[in-house]
Amino acid sequence: MTTLGEALRAGTERLLAAGSETARLDAELLLAHALETDRTAVLAHPEAPLGPAQVAAYESELARRSAGEPVAYIRGLKEFYGLAFGVDARALIPRPDTELLVDLGISRAVAALTGMWRRASGPLRVVDVGTGAGAVAVAFTVTLRRRGYGRVLDVLATDASAEALALATENAVVHGAADLVRFRQADLLPADEPPFELVLANLPYVPSEEVDRLPVAASFEPRAALDGGPDGLGAIGRLLALLPSRLAEDGSAFVEIGAHQVASVERLADEMLPGWGASVHLDLGGEPRVMEARRAG
Structure with a gap:
């Protein structure tokens, strides 16, 4: 079974290959979003296992990011001036x-x-x-x-x-x-x-x-x-x-x-x-x- 740490490493490598200049950060944010948690929780438990649905959600988000879609649109969220704003293609x-x-x-x-x-x-x-x-x-x-x-x-x-x-x-x-x-x-x-x-x-x-x-x-x-x-x-x-x-x-x-x-x-x-x-x-x-x-x- 894939762990959080393994998923982060694989995701980072995939995004690096796709040309992302912030591959590690992108992978952390996307994995946290797929798990409906925050980056702190993801980084604190690298040994935690991922379920099949979580892996699928993460893979889908990695595919979107690899195609160039901004992380903010994938998450539907962008921090600005200490506040979290909903964002999308509008x-x-x-x-x-x-x-x-x-x-x-x-x-x-x-x-x-x-x-x-x-x-x-x-x-x-x-x-x-x-x-x-x-x-x-x-x-x-x-x-x-x-x-x-x-x-x-x-x-x-x-x-x-x-x-x-x-x-x-x-x-x-x-x-x-x-x-x-x-x-x-x-x-x-x-x-x-x-x-x-x-x-x-x-x-x-x-x-x-x-x-x-x-x-x-x-x-x-x-x-x-x-x-x-x-x-x-x-x-x-x-x-x-x-x-x-x-x-x-x-x-x-x-x-x-x-x-x-x-x-x-x-x-x-x-x-x-x-x-x-x-x-x-x-x-x-x-x-x-x-x-x-x-x-x-």
């Missing part, structure tokens, strides 16, 4: 680098909510543009609720995809944020909403000709969530063009960008947002990741 898998967008949004929101001017104002109006699986909106809102700011937030999450919004709504329900985040199908910023004081956006920014050169795992994700047009800046440019009419006085917008797009995005900002303040924030790897645009009051 939306892009949340990336660790995008956690910077949440960090920056939370920092700016707390500064606004604790400022003297805010005490007599209504809720802070926030929008997550291109919400996908809802990771940014939900993580942002849940974190601020834990800090006692839940009742002074008005958070909207938009996406052009009805399927993605359905997934995002499911995640909001799981994390108890369904009453704090409004989800709406829209192209970027709805014109009938009052101006926003904080805009968070993770839009498609991969140039069209580069999408097909991404790792095979990306081919399982919605192309529309990756393809940013010929220069990768189609959606970002349209968003920047809307900010003068959709961002409130003293508001801020944080937009995720590609590491090699800084100069191009700065040129767009200079053209579309003259007189505004702009800066670029680096991710943990030291790469440019988020552009901030600030409207002077």
Whole structure:
């Protein structure tokens, strides 16, 4: 009978042969998923036997991963900002680098909510543009609720995809944020909403000709969530063009960008947002990741 340790070794070798750069981790996560347990339990008992049904489930998952399918889709789960989000082919898998967008949004929101001017104002109006699986909106809102700011937030999450919004709504329900985040199908910023004081956006920014050169795992994700047009800046440019009419006085917008797009995005900002303040924030790897645009009051 196959043991956990033997299954892990065999699975790792199989995924290495298939080209996975994280073969051991993938094997651990998939075996834990097949056994409906966690990695700690798998690693703690290498001598434990696997039943026929468990072996079959694991083999099926290894086959899917060997074909390039992302582990997150196979598990139906991706950790982001300390929370577990349901994921599937309806939306892009949340990336660790995008956690910077949440960090920056939370920092700016707390500064606004604790400022003297805010005490007599209504809720802070926030929008997550291109919400996908809802990771940014939900993580942002849940974190601020834990800090006692839940009742002074008005958070909207938009996406052009009805399927993605359905997934995002499911995640909001799981994390108890369904009453704090409004989800709406829209192209970027709805014109009938009052101006926003904080805009968070993770839009498609991969140039069209580069999408097909991404790792095979990306081919399982919605192309529309990756393809940013010929220069990768189609959606970002349209968003920047809307900010003068959709961002409130003293508001801020944080937009995720590609590491090699800084100069191009700065040129767009200079053209579309003259007189505004702009800066670029680096991710943990030291790469440019988020552009901030600030409207002077």
